[in-house]
Amino acid sequence: MKQSILSFIQKHQLLQEGSKIIVGVSGGSDSMALLHFLKDLQEKWSLEVIALTIDHQLRGEDSTADQKFVKQWCLQSDLKCIAHQVDVGEYQRQNQVSEELAARRLRYDIYAAEMKKQGADYIALGHHGDDQVETLFMRLTRVATSNAFEGIPVKRSFANGQLIRPFLCVNKQMILHYVKENEIPFREDQTNKDNRFTRNYYRNEIIPLLKKNNERLFVTAQRLSETLGEDEKYLAEQARKMVEEVIERDTNSTKISFVNQAFIERPHALQRRAYHLILNYLYDTLPKDLSHIHEEKFFALIERQEGNTYIDFPLSLRVENSYGKIHLYFSNQLPRQFAFHLPLQVPDRVELPDGAQITSELVDAKTDKISRNNIIIPIDSVALPLHIRTRKPGDRMTWDGLKGTKKLKDIWIDAKIPANERDKWPIVTDDNDKIIWLIGLRKAFGSNQFCQGREQIKLSYHKGTI
Ligand SMILES: Nc1ncnc2c1ncn2[C@@H]1O[C@H](COP(=O)(O)OP(=O)(O)OP(=O)(O)O)[C@@H](O)[C@H]1O
Structure with a gap:
């Protein structure tokens, strides 16, 4: 011996x-x-x-x-x-x-x-x-x-x-x-x-x-x-390299994203290990109720290339498939992180958290071209002051030619906007919380409502550099 x-x-x-x-x-x-x-x-x-x-x-x-x-x-x-x-x-x-x-x-x-x-x-x-x-x-x-x-x-x-x-x-x-x-x-x-x-x-x-x-x-x-x-040592090292190559992390390390295709084209042995590495990275301590069922759901989700769907993991970790890209983030941290509500006077210039700006001015003549990034509002059709805010549950809006109202969520889905972007999306409302402008996507007032000699508000959106 x-x-x-x-x-x-x-x-x-x-x-x-x-x-x-x-x-x-x-x-x-x-x-x-x-x-x-x-x-x-x-x-x-x-x-x-x-x-x-x-x-x-x-x-x-x-x-x-x-x-x-x-x-x-x-x-x-x-x-x-x-x-x-x-x-x-x-x-x-x-x-x-x-x-x-x-x-x-x-x-x-x-x-x-x-x-x-x-x-x-x-x-x-x-x-x-x-x-x-x-x-x-x-x-x-x-x-x-x-x-x-x-x-x-x-x-x-x-x-x-x-x-x-x-x-x-x-x-x-x-x-x-x-x-x-x-x-x-x-x-x-x-x-x-x-x-x-x-x-x-x-x-x-x-x-x-x-x-x-x-x-x-x-x-x-x-x-x-x-x-x-x-064998495990070798595979763990390869999986670590794969994670480095495939994933993007946000600056404060609370969100991970990757392109589905880049992930699923790797060998299954690495995909499984990469999945565990990502969870270890996001969770301080792995929750007890995390099971192989989550793993199965995760792999079913990342196979989808279309649409916008998500699954929730323990402790509000959301795994979202958004048109071919996967995002993992803690959904309970989002509203605190992104929500804002700012008043908008006329005239005014307001800066949004992502560095974008919205300017407002009174106009009485059609000055320049109306585009996705501006809107003309008949002053007597809205209650002042205006507000710029992020979404609230159940938000709906209407516009010329639409019978009834439409959920903002459905407008975003039609425009293929990833769910995590919707939480940051700026929305202009009047003082009665009527949605006037879902910036870049929908306006409550068309440009044909412009009327020479009548006071109008012109809002312009200038994209941020951040
Ligand atoms: N009370 C202790 N104090 C210090 N070391 C310990 C103690 N208990 C276990 N160990 C160490 O951990 C090893 C494995 O412990 P385990 O309880 O699995 O085996 P064991 O059957 O108790 O071993 P042993 O025959 O030495 O008692 C032990 O061989 C010993 O080296």
């Missing part, structure tokens, strides 16, 4: 000679074996080995006794031992998480803090090949993304150094043999037999059945984890 671990350490470059290494020790067979193994290597590799044991205070006297036992063994073995206690129950109450997750977070926080405090290069944990098998099979039944099968990593960056797991190349049986051979004492965690915990159920009921077919399942699982890990 010693030799296979040394080869594994070499293959993955897990340890440098002359380094400082903290070992997480629960008192169980795996971490006691790991501590013993590294202590044995100490002199030859000029290592400084430190044991770190954390009492989760979950099994009453038992867990306190585990810690005492580790401290005692370290004392006898001339090893430095750091002991901590954490209050898992209190953390659970404050953060509303499971006992397992609370214990893990607290443990890893201590690992990180001690790594920094001791100036250690590594934290080593006793996970082994059977843990890897269990993890892979547990994920197989629950997770539908391929990166889940990377399994438990052999090595990863952690705090100011690296987290390593040198025992992933051996199984429990080999560890128990090593422990016996070297007369290493250990404590048995009684909860390991309790099949109400999912991991224990897999360990005690499922995996033994699979092992009947392949005694060396732990080797297969470790290889699978490593090769999939390499």
Whole structure:
């Protein structure tokens, strides 16, 4: 066993000679074996080995006794031992998480803090090949993304150094043999037999059945984890490049847009990863109710090249397909961001938030050509002052020749205006909130209503430069 671990350490470059290494020790067979193994290597590799044991205070006297036992063994073995206690129950109450997750977070926080405090290069944990098998099979039944099968990593960056797991190349049986051979004492965690915990159920009921077919399942699982890990690393990098090439971000990073075609012409493997990268970018923390159904809806939506449709994701994240372009933005932030309401006197010059300007003046002769960007309003047909505002729910307007009124939303749809632009669109109303001009698209008054000698208001729209 010693030799296979040394080869594994070499293959993955897990340890440098002359380094400082903290070992997480629960008192169980795996971490006691790991501590013993590294202590044995100490002199030859000029290592400084430190044991770190954390009492989760979950099994009453038992867990306190585990810690005492580790401290005692370290004392006898001339090893430095750091002991901590954490209050898992209190953390659970404050953060509303499971006992397992609370214990893990607290443990890893201590690992990180001690790594920094001791100036250690590594934290080593006793996970082994059977843990890897269990993890892979547990994920197989629950997770539908391929990166889940990377399994438990052999090595990863952690705090100011690296987290390593040198025992992933051996199984429990080999560890128990090593422990016996070297007369290493250990404590048995009684909860390991309790099949109400999912991991224990897999360990005690499922995996033994699979092992009947392949005694060396732990080797297969470790290889699978490593090769999939390499594949995933490559694909993740390609997806990151794809995202950089395809998407546009707005300046304050709350909106992402891309052209459907540019996205869907990439391989599906990258599209799926790009989708997850985009969500990670937009959400501070991924919402719990985000599911594979959203993913399916997203991919159905981006296939459409026509029309203007959207789907809402959790926390008001809107995914909008607008005539061949996708926009992702938080719809609850839009009104605050874009809405405005400004009075317009006559004469006046008003600047809009996007830098566009509207001027108003009194005219009594047809001075220049009437275009999309100006309007003549008979003064006695409106209530003054005028207003310029963004849309409100249910806005409607009418014009010469139209029977009844038409929803502004339908005018925008007919003109193929993307929904997110409609929130910024300037609308001129009179003092009774009658819509006079949906700028650039519809006017309530036609130019034939101009009447020489009668007072008229001329409004002109000058596009912004922003
Ligand atoms: N209370 C603890 N204090 C410090 N490190 C811990 C503690 N509990 C677990 N670890 C570390 O995390 C590794 C994996 O823990 P896990 O609970 O999955 O396995 P375990 O069956 O408890 O392992 P062991 O046989 O060492 O007890 C352990 O081998 C050990 O390195």
